[in-house]
Amino acid sequence: MVNATLAPETTERAAHDDPAVGIRGRDRHRRRQVAVAYLFLAPTLLFFAVFLVLPLGFALLLSMSRWSGFALGDIDPVGLDNFTGLFADGSTFLAPILTNTLLFALGTVALALAGSVLVATCIDKLRFQGLWRTLYFLPIVTTVVAVGNVWKYMYEPGGLVNGVLNALGLGSVAFLADPDTALPSVVVVQAWASVGSAILVLTAGLKSVPESYYEAAALDGAGPVTVFFRITLPLLRPSLLFVCVTQFLTGLQSFALISVMTKGGPGDATNVAALEMYRQAFSYGDWGTASAAAFVLFMVVLVVTLAQLWFFRRKGEDA
Missing domain, CATH: 1.10.3720.10 (MetI-like)
Known part of the structure; x- marks a missing residue:
């Protein structure tokens, strides 16, 4: 009965003292912190993606195309x-x-x-x-x-x-x-x-x-x-x-x-x-x-x- 009671404490102490287990725990904690940080940054990143990255990419496409500004199907690539x-x-x-x-x-x-x-x-x-x-x-x-x-x-x-x-x-x-x-x-x-x-x-x-x-x-x-x-x-x-x-x-x-x-x-x-x-x-x-x-x-x-x-x-x- 005494051995059964002490066994979980001994196992937890051994896991705490094991360097590999400690490193894995810190890695999981760091990944959670990064995930939470990106979650808070998501609205700002979405804003920049919609109003900066996408227009920039579209402008780069237009700079190597001929387009009159109407239907997107009329975009004609012309290189440089x-x-x-x-x-x-x-x-x-x-x-x-x-x-x-x-x-x-x-x-x-x-x-x-x-x-x-x-x-x-x-x-x-x-x-x-x-x-x-x-x-x-x-x-x-x-x-x-x-x-x-x-x-x-x-x-x-x-x-x-x-x-x-x-x-x-x-x-x-x-x-x-x-x-x-x-x-x-x-x-x-x-x-x-x-x-x-x-x-x-x-x-x-x-x-x-x-x-x-x-x-x-x-x-x-x-x-x-x-x-x-x-x-x-x-x-x-x-x-x-x-x-x-x-x-x-x-x-x-x-x-x-x-x-x-x-x-x-x-x-x-x-x-x-x-x-x-x-x-x-x-x-x-x-x-x-x-x-x-x-x-x-x-x-x-x-x-x-x-x-x-x-x-x-x-x-x-x-x-």
């Missing part, structure tokens, strides 16, 4: 013809469309970055900083259509900008009607509209710079310019990286502002990749070319982003 057509002789995709896209993004980043650094530095030394940040952030919460239309009227021959030029004794400029000034004019608007978000990021970065650095620089007799280039800018590198990457991505994918202000004109002077994709798909019914252009733009965005990350990382290591 859509990609070669984008860069064939006589195609306007490489120049001026892709060139305009890069120039638009570069101009936006240069103006927005320079302006936001200057304004953020000034705000950091003023009172009521929250008020100033809010005022500069207002264009971000304003719809692109409203911003584009307001600036479009300001650029008119009788608009505010030409009115100021005339008051200064200068002649009127056809900002949006001249191919030489149309793209820079839209770049200015895009930079103005996006400078608010950059200011928020940079002012937060300025707050993280220890005051002891500035106190030590003042004791050494360093001037404001030296302090700015030797202390402020180097310590703002993470914030500058974030602003550069996000502004460049926004510039490369810009569509709505150009569509509202110039519709890509005059000619193709302000036509960019995103607008050309829209035209090919919805105006001309060439979904294959539009999808191929989308993948080319994706590669450009990827290369530019990786180049920016490499450049800032290399600069950080050199410092």
Whole structure:
């Protein structure tokens, strides 16, 4: 009777002391944890599968097909013809469309970055900083259509900008009607509209710079310019990286502002990749070319982003 009572305890103790049994138990516990984790992740994974993976796969299929956008049975595989057509002789995709896209993004980043650094530095030394940040952030919460239309009227021959030029004794400029000034004019608007978000990021970065650095620089007799280039800018590198990457991505994918202000004109002077994709798909019914252009733009965005990350990382290591 005593042996029968002790037998289960002895067996359980032996199983607990057996390494193989312990490993199998831990494996089962880990598998249960993974299964529960995937169960909780299932709604999110389903969402990404339906709205990201499937559209991406369909776009890849269309980029190697010819399709007018109606019946799925009309999809005609053409291999890489859509990609070669984008860069064939006589195609306007490489120049001026892709060139305009890069120039638009570069101009936006240069103006927005320079302006936001200057304004953020000034705000950091003023009172009521929250008020100033809010005022500069207002264009971000304003719809692109409203911003584009307001600036479009300001650029008119009788608009505010030409009115100021005339008051200064200068002649009127056809900002949006001249191919030489149309793209820079839209770049200015895009930079103005996006400078608010950059200011928020940079002012937060300025707050993280220890005051002891500035106190030590003042004791050494360093001037404001030296302090700015030797202390402020180097310590703002993470914030500058974030602003550069996000502004460049926004510039490369810009569509709505150009569509509202110039519709890509005059000619193709302000036509960019995103607008050309829209035209090919919805105006001309060439979904294959539009999808191929989308993948080319994706590669450009990827290369530019990786180049920016490499450049800032290399600069950080050199410092």
